Amino acid sequence: MTEPARWPARGDAAMTNALLPIGRAMILAAGLGKRMRPITTTTPKPLVRVGGRALIDHAIDRFVDAGVAEVIVNVHYLPDLVETHLGRRKAPAITVSDERTRLLETGGGIKKALPLLGDQPFFVGNSDSLWIEGPRSNVRRLGRAWDPEQMDVLLLLASTATSIGYDGLGDFAMDTAGRLVRRGERLVVPFVYAGVAIVKPALFAETPDGPFSLNLVFDRALERGRLHGLRLDGQWLHVGTPDAVRLAEDVIANSNR
Template identity: 30%
Template sequence: MSEIRHLVPPIHSVEACLVGGEATVLDAIRAIDAGTQQIALAVDPDRRLLGVVTDGDVRRSILRGLALTCPLSEVLNRTPVVCKYPPTHDELAQILLGHHGITRVPAVDGQGRVIGLYRTEDLVEGELNRNFPVVLMAGGLGTRLRPITDTVPKPMIDVGGRPILEHIIRRFVDQGFKRFYISVNYLAHVIKDHFGDGEAFGAEIHYLEETERLGTAGSLRLLPKEAEGPFFVMNGDLLTAANFAAIADYHLESGADATMCLREYTVQVPYGVVEQIGGRLVGIQEKPMHRHFVNSGIYVLNSSLLQLLPEKGYFDMPSLFDRLTQKDPGAAAVFPLREYWCDIGQVADLQRARSEVAKLAAV
């Protein structure tokens, strides 16, 4: 349980988070990533605050189909909550702990010029949102990658000098997540021998032992019965530079029971697509592009969803989301990934991942 500190926390520099009034959505994304504070601040030439845009604002605009080249004004919050510098502890606590969804507050002087940024996690003892357990699915057969997977489970295939699963765990740990449950079945001993209890990786690792194929949701039945609060679920064959802390914040702010991370997928029709009405030609679209959002294999679930699992048998994650949305159509949120992501399902995917592994260093 976090406890409130009673001193005014240090103020953070926002130099990397600043953009001009004529910036685009893409400029804001670059500032959010460079500043690592999940927020960009738009200022005028005199550094007066014009508005803010959060990481969540950007991702919601992506879902709406807004082009990254659009003016930032399309998504800018022009009336953000701010504090006058220097604030008292009580003023900061009222803003950061009293407003739902606010974890960053710009500090401004008497002329509205930006001085810096205060964060919720600096106001309380302990990390916020970083106690989410992480469930990693690593029990699959990897049949499409044979003969490589005849002796090595797919999550343990080497990419850039370390196993896929180690890339995943290290990225979570670097972002403050420490507790892991790894669902194992096929060649489980290879995974357990490599990671052990997780201490060597700065983690606490437990194993969910599958004796039969249970699916990405069915194996959640093996979690401790006393599990509470939200937790991550992720396929163990993904390479991604995802910001897991941002996903956690987004899930909490949405108030959803479950969040599914999405990835944009574009398909080009290799022909001219004919439009016709009643047998008469209306037009031709030459090799059009179709944009879709697909399931990325990364989720955040509230522990209450474990009650929706069938008592036994195979059960996958899409089936769990179907069951949830049938019960409550508004219970599931979606989070669009804009960072690097690669699903290693076939040999061509593995080759691509090995050539792109440097992208994992991206924020």
């Protein structure tokens, strides 16, 4: 079995987990990016540049800024390009979970990487999770809101109505205690999943060995009343198509004026 590629943090850039009780994160970067074509014909979606930087760097830096010391990244489509890009970073410590031979979807990819993630709760983030930060780090807010006695999963949620580039009906409604319920058929709900969560690894027990969606894990927590949410403080940018990239570029440029 081939050892996973690793890039340790170096020198003064090495991070400690002083700010949060959660030290590891997984970034999902193995998708095909079909909706982003033709850009993704030659560039994997995690390396699409928005605001002058690759999407995956935006995602990794959110975790670094919050004190996360280790990041696992899965790869499948144009994996050599993603690995080369990650190898140029000085921090954090990055380990690649290789899915070259088989795309495992979001849930299956995390399950394959569990030996790297350990037995404690971890962050998971989509490689294209992008937002304009409010006055406080949303990853730190998520970590500080985490209550393992009450929660199995904690999702970062954005406003369905005000998110940029999103025209869907939302994913969840939330009660006053932060517990979530899924959107019913033909209904509009206030919140959409913003692509970042905290998850307990035990939820992956008795899940399929092959590809499956992370929604299976979310629904297990929901059935127990242990799927919770935290509203994003800032502006979520849904970057799913070439048009959405251009829109996000405009929003970021305006926010920096």
